[in-house]
Amino acid sequence: MKKNVFGIFGLLVTVFVITAIADPNFLSAYNMQNTAKWSSLYGVMSIGVAFVIITGGIDLSIGSVVGLVAVVLSFFTKIQGLDPIVAIGLTLLMSVLIGLIHGLLITKAKLQPFVVTLCGLLIYRSLSRWLTDNQSLGPVPLEGDLGFENLEQILMLDFLFSGQIPIGDFFKLPTPALFLLVLAIAGSVFLRKTIWGRYLYALGNNEDGARYSGIDTDRMKIVAYVLCSFFAGIAGILFAFELGSVQPAQTGEFYELFAIAAAVLGGCSLRGGEGSILGVIIAAAVIRIIFNSINMVGISTHLEFGILGVVILLGVIGDEMLKKKMAERQVAASEKLAAELSEKSKNNENLD
Amino acid sequence: MSSDSGLLLEVKDLKKSFPGVLALKGVSLTLGKGEVISLIGENGAGKSTLMKILAGVQPADSGDYYIDGQKVDFKNVREAMDLGIALIHQELNLAANLDLASNIFLGREPGSKGFINEQKLHTEATRHLKRVGLNLPSETIAGSLPIGKQQLVEIAKALSCNARVLIMDEPTSSLSQKETETLFEVVKGLRDEGISVIYISHRLGEVKELSDRVTVFRDGENAGELAKDEINHDNMVRLMVGRELSEFYDREIHKPGDCVLKASNVVSPTYPEVPVSIEVRAGEIVGIAGLVGAGRTELLQTFFGVTPSLGGELEVQGVRFSPRSPADAVHAGLALAPEDRKHHGLVLPMTVRENASLPSLERDQNMGILDHSKEKEIANVAVEQMKIKTPSIEQAARFLSGGNQQKIVLGKWLAMNPKLLMLDEPTRGIDIGAKREIYKLMEKLAGKGIAILFVSSEMEEVLGMADRVYVMHEGGISGELQKNQMSEESIMQLATGGSLEA
Numbered sequence: 001m002k003k004n005v006f007g008i009f010g011l012l013v014t015v016f017v018i019t020a021i022a023d024p025n026f027l028s029a030y031n032m033q034n035t036a037k038w039s040s041l042y043g044v045m046s047i048g049v050a051f052v053i054i055t056g057g058i059d060l061s062i063g064s065v066v067g068l069v070a071v072v073l074s075f076f077t078k079i080q081g082l083d084p085i086v087a088i089g090l091t092l093l094m095s096v097l098i099g100l101i102h103g104l105l106i107t108k109a110k111l112q113p114f115v116v117t118l119c120g121l122l123i124y125r126s127l128s129r130w131l132t133d134n135q136s137l138g139p140v141p142l143e144g145d146l147g148f149e150n151l152e153q154i155l156m157l158d159f160l161f162s163g164q165i166p167i168g169d170f171f172k173l174p175t176p177a178l179f180l181l182v183l184a185i186a187g188s189v190f191l192r193k194t195i196w197g198r199y200l201y202a203l204g205n206n207e208d209g210a211r212y213s214g215i216d217t218d219r220m221k222i223v224a225y226v227l228c229s230f231f232a233g234i235a236g237i238l239f240a241f242e243l244g245s246v247q248p249a250q251t252g253e254f255y256e257l258f259a260i261a262a263a264v265l266g267g268c269s270l271r272g273g274e275g276s277i278l279g280v281i282i283a284a285a286v287i288r289i290i291f292n293s294i295n296m297v298g299i300s301t302h303l304e305f306g307i308l309g310v311v312i313l314l315g316v317i318g319d320e321m322l323k324k325k326m327a328e329r330q331v332a333a334s335e336k337l338a339a340e341l342s343e344k345s346k347n348n349e350n351l352d
Numbered sequence: 353m354s355s356d357s358g359l360l361l362e363v364k365d366l367k368k369s370f371p372g373v374l375a376l377k378g379v380s381l382t383l384g385k386g387e388v389i390s391l392i393g394e395n396g397a398g399k400s401t402l403m404k405i406l407a408g409v410q411p412a413d414s415g416d417y418y419i420d421g422q423k424v425d426f427k428n429v430r431e432a433m434d435l436g437i438a439l440i441h442q443e444l445n446l447a448a449n450l451d452l453a454s455n456i457f458l459g460r461e462p463g464s465k466g467f468i469n470e471q472k473l474h475t476e477a478t479r480h481l482k483r484v485g486l487n488l489p490s491e492t493i494a495g496s497l498p499i500g501k502q503q504l505v506e507i508a509k510a511l512s513c514n515a516r517v518l519i520m521d522e523p524t525s526s527l528s529q530k531e532t533e534t535l536f537e538v539v540k541g542l543r544d545e546g547i548s549v550i551y552i553s554h555r556l557g558e559v560k561e562l563s564d565r566v567t568v569f570r571d572g573e574n575a576g577e578l579a580k581d582e583i584n585h586d587n588m589v590r591l592m593v594g595r596e597l598s599e600f601y602d603r604e605i606h607k608p609g610d611c612v613l614k615a616s617n618v619v620s621p622t623y624p625e626v627p628v629s630i631e632v633r634a635g636e637i638v639g640i641a642g643l644v645g646a647g648r649t650e651l652l653q654t655f656f657g658v659t660p661s662l663g664g665e666l667e668v669q670g671v672r673f674s675p676r677s678p679a680d681a682v683h684a685g686l687a688l689a690p691e692d693r694k695h696h697g698l699v700l701p702m703t704v705r706e707n708a709s710l711p712s713l714e715r716d717q718n719m720g721i722l723d724h725s726k727e728k729e730i731a732n733v734a735v736e737q738m739k740i741k742t743p744s745i746e747q748a749a750r751f752l753s754g755g756n757q758q759k760i761v762l763g764k765w766l767a768m769n770p771k772l773l774m775l776d777e778p779t780r781g782i783d784i785g786a787k788r789e790i791y792k793l794m795e796k797l798a799g800k801g802i803a804i805l806f807v808s809s810e811m812e813e814v815l816g817m818a819d820r821v822y823v824m825h826e827g828g829i830s831g832e833l834q835k836n837q838m839s840e841e842s843i844m845q846l847a848t849g850g851s852l853e854a
Binding site: 334 | 373713751764
């Protein structure tokens, strides 16, 4: 597992160094802060989908959940004048319910995850547009915006979710990075140190095998989908405060593909059973830096998706090769042992 | 080199290894024209591996083949068939929705330019069907035939490819007595036509009836040959086991304790019309015999909550028990070592440690946090107790041999101290050393008062290990035999739907 992270970390360093050499402005404090901020926002979202992908499932609705959460939060605070903390609680609850519905449909109604979450993608996006009549709005007052209740609280939350904390004289740490740090640690502990994390890996590798070992595999799959939507919900809140203005038709669009790309590039297999949080968030950073670098180096932005596609392909191919090597090593160890044992039993027979 | 011995097929010094196990350690086999030989041996002796190699399904590591004295070589099923070798699979491979003629000529349809010559297809197919005694229209849909007739269609298919050597792997494992008799008539008829047959079976009675010669494998090596007049039960078992039977199946009868599992009119979803009642007591080893497809695996799965029962009552140590999932069964103290180890028994990509500890994690947790030291301890105990041969407990289970994989499965359940251990074909595909250890373990666990219920298709295993046996036929219990009533004949009688008095 650790070795897999080396690969993606190497890629991060490579992309980082190449970009820094091509344009030293990349290293400017402002650009670094920006990179950290966007990497963190995408990272939070990608952690969520990692849980689902580890079980061998998929969630295509993440982008729409991000959009819906951002829209509903803005709707509650701006239009309804709800206490913003209550509003945040309600939107997170909504994201958990969405995940619960996905999980129940997939485990109890035995629908395919692809289908369930594809329908989710369509439904939540249109809900966002319908709820707002497709007008953009935001959770924080923009210039000239009047009529916000609880302004003080909102400004405080705005700082919490999209503020900057000065570190030293030059660098200001964007607060989403702190969210990423806390959530990544929590996610890693869950996957690596708890029995439920082990169950997710086990069922991702072999659902029947896990079930026959007495694991409630349906419940664990539901947990994975709930976590995925919940992380998308947190990302939605972060995005809403960061953007200030939420476009019901566009906010979060295609984000599921970024999250899935980050998970795959970070070492998750879509077959399930593999992956780590660290790998996924490093991959999310790689993807952000590639976009950043395309802009800075002056490559046509029309090519940015193409370049991303090629990088992911190369990364996954490299990963497969590495895995094959490691498998060969294990086979060799088994064969050596078998040879030794058969040698030994021959000797014993001779002694008899 | 060419050997001029009048042999149709000769195999010399064939070797094959799989990760972690030498399946064939240099075996030889000869087959004359128009000869029926039986290849026998315990599970894991290497019979199926040899057959798969001969049929071109798998390549050998090394070894030579001669047909009519000429050295030949083949790399795949196609090339083996061109040489006249055809394997009749244990699992039938007919396309259920196609008619018989299309099945027989699948991939070799007569005709030209992509168009099928329907008339030729059906006349040719009918000719081959007649050779195996099937007077059926060639337009019959394959899936509508009972399994015994489907098997004859498979043979017709092989004949249509001009097969000279038919390999039959456990052909009778799901056939009724009558179907078996028909099959034997067909095989004898083909023999008289000059076709040679390699017959693999666990049923020594059948082997005796059918064979001109018997070749015995043990642990990937030739263990001996029996000429026609030497073929009898004792000789076959002696060569298969390599020692006296009583030594191999080392059983002590324990005085059975209280009833651990009691099933009253339990109904498995596969046979919803047939309720089943059985009882297993502490310290008892109870076998379930029957043909493949008799509903034995489904019954164990129902007890284990994989497919919940549709009716009746289950009791574990007198307490009402209705499992909706394996998790429920595990909580009640049941354990199942399933037939399909690779898909149900283990999580193959995970390590020995992770597999061995999987059911125990919940018990050994501390607020959800894994207890790593406990986990290692469980794995180490399993490796030591079960003599699992692995480079380390961090080795992925998929790189171990079948026998060692089965030991991991048993190890993980032993860590749970089950009240009832169910084993489904516990020694299928396992080498003889591991087999013996598994039998010893079953004996030891029974001695500790654990109730053991096992399903087996291997007659010697049932006769050797069970204190008592239930025989199943078409989903129901067709009879119960005490130790002194158990014999190959009495079990087969019940398994094929007969009764003991008949």
